[in-house]
Amino acid sequence: xxxxxxxxxxxxxxxxxxxxxxxxxxxxxxxxxxYVTELCRQIRTYRKMAKxxxxxxxxxxxxxxxxxxxxxxxxxxxAIHDTFVLDEDAEITIEMNPGTVTEEKLKAYHKAGINxxxxxxxxxxxxxxxxxxxxxxxxxFLDTYRLARETGFRNIxxxxxSAIPGQRLSGWEETLxxxxxxxxxxxxxxxxxxxxxxxxxxxxxxxxxxxxxxDDEEEREMYRSTKKILGEYGYRRYEISNYAFPGxxxxxxxxxxxxxxYLGIGTGAASLLNNRRWNHGEEPVILSIQEQMExxxxxxxxxxxxxxxxxxxxEFGRGMEEVYGKVLKRMYGLELMEEAGDFVRLTERGIDxxxxxxxxxxxx
Amino acid sequence: xxxxAGIDQSKIRNFCIIAHIDHGKSxxxxxxxxxxxxxxxxxxxxxxxxxxxxERERGITIKAQAVRIVYRAKNGExxxxxxxxxxxxxxxxxxxxxxxxxxxxxxxxxxxxxxVEAQTLANVYLALDHDLDVMPVINKIDLPSAEPERxxxxxxxxxxxEAMDAPQISAKTGLNVEEVLEQIVEKIPAPEGDPxxxxxxxxxxxxxDSYKGxxxxxxxxxxxxxxGTPILMMATGAKAEVVxxxxxxxxxxxxxxxLSAGMVGYITASLKNVxxxxxxxxxxxxSNPCTEPLPGYKKVNPMVYCGMYPADGAKYPDxxxxxxxxxxxxxxxxxxxxxxxxxxxxxxxxxxxxxxxxIIQERLEREYNLDLVTTAPGVIYKVxxxxxxxxxxxxxxxxxxxxxxxxxxxxxxxxxxxxTSEFIGAIMDLCQERRGVYDGMEYIEETRAVxxxxxxxxxxxxDFFDALKSRSRGYASFDYEMDEYVQSDLVKLDILINKEExxxxxxxxxxxxxxxxxxxxCEKLKEEIxxxxxxxxxxxxxxxxxxxxETVKAMRKDVLAKCYGGDITRKRKLLEKQKEGxxxxxxxxxxxxxxxxxxxxLKLDDK
Numbered sequence: 001x002x003x004x005x006x007x008x009x010x011x012x013x014x015x016x017x018x019x020x021x022x023x024x025x026x027x028x029x030x031x032x033x034x035y036v037t038e039l040c041r042q043i044r045t046y047r048k049m050a051k052x053x054x055x056x057x058x059x060x061x062x063x064x065x066x067x068x069x070x071x072x073x074x075x076x077x078x079a080i081h082d083t084f085v086l087d088e089d090a091e092i093t094i095e096m097n098p099g100t101v102t103e104e105k106l107k108a109y110h111k112a113g114i115n116x117x118x119x120x121x122x123x124x125x126x127x128x129x130x131x132x133x134x135x136x137x138x139x140x141f142l143d144t145y146r147l148a149r150e151t152g153f154r155n156i157x158x159x160x161x162s163a164i165p166g167q168r169l170s171g172w173e174e175t176l177x178x179x180x181x182x183x184x185x186x187x188x189x190x191x192x193x194x195x196x197x198x199x200x201x202x203x204x205x206x207x208x209x210x211x212x213x214x215d216d217e218e219e220r221e222m223y224r225s226t227k228k229i230l231g232e233y234g235y236r237r238y239e240i241s242n243y244a245f246p247g248x249x250x251x252x253x254x255x256x257x258x259x260x261x262y263l264g265i266g267t268g269a270a271s272l273l274n275n276r277r278w279n280h281g282e283e284p285v286i287l288s289i290q291e292q293m294e295x296x297x298x299x300x301x302x303x304x305x306x307x308x309x310x311x312x313x314x315e316f317g318r319g320m321e322e323v324y325g326k327v328l329k330r331m332y333g334l335e336l337m338e339e340a341g342d343f344v345r346l347t348e349r350g351i352d353x354x355x356x357x358x359x360x361x362x363x364x
Numbered sequence: 365x366x367x368x369a370g371i372d373q374s375k376i377r378n379f380c381i382i383a384h385i386d387h388g389k390s391x392x393x394x395x396x397x398x399x400x401x402x403x404x405x406x407x408x409x410x411x412x413x414x415x416x417x418x419e420r421e422r423g424i425t426i427k428a429q430a431v432r433i434v435y436r437a438k439n440g441e442x443x444x445x446x447x448x449x450x451x452x453x454x455x456x457x458x459x460x461x462x463x464x465x466x467x468x469x470x471x472x473x474x475x476x477x478x479x480v481e482a483q484t485l486a487n488v489y490l491a492l493d494h495d496l497d498v499m500p501v502i503n504k505i506d507l508p509s510a511e512p513e514r515x516x517x518x519x520x521x522x523x524x525x526e527a528m529d530a531p532q533i534s535a536k537t538g539l540n541v542e543e544v545l546e547q548i549v550e551k552i553p554a555p556e557g558d559p560x561x562x563x564x565x566x567x568x569x570x571x572x573d574s575y576k577g578x579x580x581x582x583x584x585x586x587x588x589x590x591x592g593t594p595i596l597m598m599a600t601g602a603k604a605e606v607v608x609x610x611x612x613x614x615x616x617x618x619x620x621x622x623l624s625a626g627m628v629g630y631i632t633a634s635l636k637n638v639x640x641x642x643x644x645x646x647x648x649x650x651s652n653p654c655t656e657p658l659p660g661y662k663k664v665n666p667m668v669y670c671g672m673y674p675a676d677g678a679k680y681p682d683x684x685x686x687x688x689x690x691x692x693x694x695x696x697x698x699x700x701x702x703x704x705x706x707x708x709x710x711x712x713x714x715x716x717x718x719x720x721x722x723i724i725q726e727r728l729e730r731e732y733n734l735d736l737v738t739t740a741p742g743v744i745y746k747v748x749x750x751x752x753x754x755x756x757x758x759x760x761x762x763x764x765x766x767x768x769x770x771x772x773x774x775x776x777x778x779x780x781x782x783x784t785s786e787f788i789g790a791i792m793d794l795c796q797e798r799r800g801v802y803d804g805m806e807y808i809e810e811t812r813a814v815x816x817x818x819x820x821x822x823x824x825x826x827d828f829f830d831a832l833k834s835r836s837r838g839y840a841s842f843d844y845e846m847d848e849y850v851q852s853d854l855v856k857l858d859i860l861i862n863k864e865e866x867x868x869x870x871x872x873x874x875x876x877x878x879x880x881x882x883x884x885x886c887e888k889l890k891e892e893i894x895x896x897x898x899x900x901x902x903x904x905x906x907x908x909x910x911x912x913x914e915t916v917k918a919m920r921k922d923v924l925a926k927c928y929g930g931d932i933t934r935k936r937k938l939l940e941k942q943k944e945g946x947x948x949x950x951x952x953x954x955x956x957x958x959x960x961x962x963x964x965x966l967k968l969d970d971k
Contacts, residue, residue: 193924220921240925241925270931270932299935352922354923355922356922359939
């Protein structure tokens with residue numbers, strides 16, 4: 001049996017954040033119920049395929065999945081348990097926003113087998129939360145966090161966001177310290193990306209308001225200080241934007257970069273099975289060996305440990321040096337990448353310009 | 365009076381229309397064609413004689429055109445008008461002069477609001493040089509700003525020809541154009557020549573037709589030519605037998621039995637190459653040749669050179685095909701293969717001038733769908749080597765080592781700039797900056813003067829015209845003619861990107877202006893070259909001496925902070941797009957240079 005990750009997408013939220021370009025929207029209760037029923041039906045259609053796999057992780061992502069009632073979440077997990085074989089120690093995460101969970105809901109999560117919570121906080125400054133169009137305050141987050149701990153959750157992630165309009169380095173450091181002080185097991189620290197089609201793009205995409213965004217230099221300063229501050233609190237950076245106490249790295253997330261097979265269920269979900277990728281509702285695209293090699297590199301390099309040369313050779317029957325020797329040499333020369341035993345990884349400077357580095361690994 | 369094949373020579377009028385750009389030359393030609401009923405208004409497309417899309421768009425005439433019109437005059441007689449439209453730009457001066465030589469008179473169109481301009485003068489002098497009778501016409505009298513009296517006065521004072529009874533017309537509305545037609549009959553002399561003498565015909569243009577081969581446009585000065593006549597091109601020595609003769613309808617060729625002295629028409633003779641039929645050459649009868657060719661033939665040589673490279677290297681054969689096709693119709697276009705380290709395979713092309721260059725470039729891009737990278741245009745420098753050899757240098761990369769150079773020469777022009785007095789200072793400054801040598805000034809009226817300067821050709825081929833316009837708020841007009849070569853302190857300016865010389869950016873420049881231009885080029889390149897993974901020094905150098913330097917800092921940030929599993933296809937697309945963007949750039953050493961960076965340095969803002 002092969003390892004499999006499951007991703008379940010819940011495309012509902014209370015109010016869309018101003019920077020959000022994910023498939024998510026406010027909804028009526030009736031609509032949500034219909035969606036959950038359909039989700040459960042779809043999960044059960046995989047019964048036959050499920051026999052070849054054991055599930056190592058589940059991620060319920062959104063939107064704001066915590067918007068569902070406890071019973072609805074329970075129903076989804078009933079369908080999953082009916083269909084798939086789950087590992088004893090499977091990592092099972094649900095995303096939530098402060099203010100959308102009650103003690104009762106958290107207990108229902110526990111019962112369903114959820115053992116990891118991912119709380120979208122973004123900032124410890126209420127002013128910044130307002131700018132982002134978030135629905136909660138920092139105090140409400142604290143309540144949710146305490147409640148989660150009290151209910152017995154021992155693996156919690158907090159999402160934070162840097163480079164918020166108007167944010168300065170000192171404010172960001174303040175947020176990091178406040179949150180790290182709470183000692184969640186995992187912290188995701190992303191920098192804001194202004195995506196086309198969002199209200200933020202309209203406002204900050206160009207023109208004078210753009211100037212409210214920290215410049216590249218300051219933004220990078222924030223990234224560097226993230227590593228430093230979180231390091232002082234015992235967090236280890238294991239991915240471009242992710243930090244964890246040792247042993248608490250998000251396995252589901254790492255699975256994407258390791259190209260573990262995953263099945264996505266729900267409207268905004270993507271899947272990778274048998275070297276075929278597809279987004280919900282689209283035709284699967286078969287990945288050529290070349291594309292697989294490219295993915296191995298540009299996905300794997302998101303991990304701080306980098307990519308393994310021996311694993312590359314084992315998987316593709318060709319050495320990494322043979323395929324990418326020229327690029328690697330150039331990248332070493334520019335000090336954007338380095339070798340560490342069997343691994344090849346980005347340097348600090350390489351992380352800053354990782355897109356430019358990664359696109360070097362696309363073959364002709 | 366000799367009757368020729370039913371046509372009375374005294375009833376023929378061969379003329380052209382000359383004017384400063386935008387004074388309404390083509391509009392008047394249209395109106396004449398329309399009013400003589402050659403085309404119904406339905407067939408009438410604006411500016412019939414400008415065939416090419418490009419000509420219509422830019423309002424310039426590139427190739428000479430001719431049309432035959434029948435006009436019934438007020439005296440009841442029918443006249444045959446041969447209107448020969450000439451290219452109106454200094455680049456095509458020689459073609460203009462040959463077209464004029466095919467005429468007996470010229471209509472001079474002067475804008476009632478603008479009055480006499482630089483090209484008006486240049487064109488009139490050219491016409492007078494060819495002993496043409498010049499008949500002035502005042503155009504655009506419908507404009508509110510029209511001052512026909514002033515225009516007449518200027519024509520009489522500045523040019524010195526009678527203009528009191530010049531028709532005052534609006535070619536646009538057709539007002540008084542009838543009067544122009546009547547004056548053509550009265551004022552333009554009928555042609556002369558003996559139809560029985562040995563053939564002597566002047567080529568004033570030729571074009572290539574895939575069915576008929578080369579079609580030669582000519583004016584028969586003496587003798588007669590018809591189907592079967594063995595002909596000889598006296599300068600090129602090409603021989604052929606005439607397949608067809610005829611005259612010019614509007615946009616079509618109408619065959620006829622013969623062309624005889626005084627007539628304007630075309631000859632086809634299964635000639636495959638326009639190079640055999642050079643403008644200005646004399647056609648004679650091979651078995652009964654005339655004793656002397658007509659005067660004035662010269663081989664036109666390109667004045668301005670640049671490298672042209674396909675943006676996509678794989679299109680190199682396409683570029684060659686396109687250039688060959690254009691050359692079929694344009695004997696003055698020259699090209700030969702060259703290789704650049706930065707740009708790959710391309711051609712060094714020679715042009716009559718910058719407009720000619722721009723036209724060819726635009727036609728290659730539009731008609732042949734080619735994306736081009738063009739290097740800085742340069743002139744032909746004469747390099748006198750210490751061993752006594754003289755090299756005509758068209759590509760800066762071929763400049764010998766400085767130790768082998770005794771001295772260098774560059775071509776000069778005599779320029780005439782007509783400008784209102786308030787801008788004289790600004791224009792003089794401009795000419796000084798461009799190393800001009802003042803050669804005199806005359807007031808043509810109280811508020812307007814003609815400035816004369818000797819200018820190096822290489823100083824006016826970049827953006828002189830634009831600078832002239834911007835410093836005179838569009839009021840200055842400009843014309844020039846080629847002058848001799850003079851010794852000059854020239855150097856080769858090289859651009860180094862990341863310490864590597866980029867051959868496509870090298871050019872020859874006067875030592876005094878090298879520093880300034882080097883600095884500007886570095887600044888411009890800094891703007892155009894995107895930040896890359898490492899710091900890139902951009903340097904301008906003369907020999908081993910660095911005279912300017914800029915730095916493109918290393919890219920600070922290019923990272924996708926957030927990436928979900930579901931985003932992998934999107935992430936791939938993003939990376940592919942980024943990679944695609946790099947492909948459109950030129951790789952020089954480790955540095956990627958956008959195509960447009962090569963072009964941007966051609967137009968460096970003056971102020």
